[in-house]
């Protein structure tokens with residue numbers, strides 16, 4: 001069971017955008033440069049975040065990406081689903097309805113016990129991620145960041161953000 | 164995030180083996196026929212279960228697969244890990260250590276907050292599956308099975324199992 005590498009990138013991109021001054025936007029190329037990742041791949045993930053309504057992008061001199069809502073309103077499940085698709089990890093092909101002792105379709109109105117257990121585990125996985133807000137990640141990071149790092153980030157954002 | 168289809172097959176194969184009379188074994192070809200799946204694929208998953216110590220196989224006239232221990236001692240996490248590998252789904256490439264504002268390695272002794280949240284969600288997912296024993300799946304199934312189905316399964320096993 002593997003998630004795309006893009007989930008890490010997208011979550012960190014959102015974390016970076018959460019540090020932007022009010023009203024500022026950050027071009028995709030700057031987000032890629034900040035993380036030292038290939039711009040084309042990063043752009044794909046930023047577009048997925050935009051399609052999911054997590055970020056918005058504006059064109060022009062004051063353009064770039066910004067969060068579409070407050071970091072309190074964005075959680076890790078939304079980011080993961082935007083980039084990774086959010087389909088169930090466990091696939092049930094109704095194998096119980098095959099073979100010489102196949103269950104009849106009318107006996108299979110409810111999910112098989114095996115599928116039900118996997119999907120229940122996925123639900124609690126998703127609930128956990130849903131409870132972790134971008135704001136929580138950001139404030140935990142800011143708390144343990146030393147002031148030199150904060151200044152460096154601020155200066156970088158001032159040099160690259162559009163207002 | 165996707166699991167291999169083999170997890171469903173392997174879990175159902177274990178469920179079938181849990182219905183075998185004491186001491187009996189079931190050849191891989193019979194397990195594949197029971198589920199109407201390609202024998203070569205099923206064999207691969209049975210070998211993964213054997214490598215993980217969940218089933219054992221014996222050669223010869225009384226050969227075939229059987230559970231390596233009681234269905235109370237086998238859980239869905241063990242089956243999933245045997246077939247799907249059990250690596251963490253979320254991949255952290257330490258993206259925070261890249262780019263113009265890279266964190267220093269000595270600041271990264273602890274997992275990044277983003278990775279930590281994903282891995283915590285995976286832990287509770289795994290704990291849930293660990294709590295679901297093959298014996299639970301089997302007894303829930305037996306409870307709701309009508310007697311005609313149970314007889315059909317018994318007759319099929321008698322015709323195909325080796326003792």
Ligand code: FES
Pocket residue numbers: 091092093094095096097112113114115171175
């Ligand atoms: S029929 Fe799909 S998991 Fe049981």
Ligand code: FES
Pocket residue numbers: 008012254255256257258259260275276277278
């Ligand atoms: S550095 Fe990998 S998730 Fe943050």
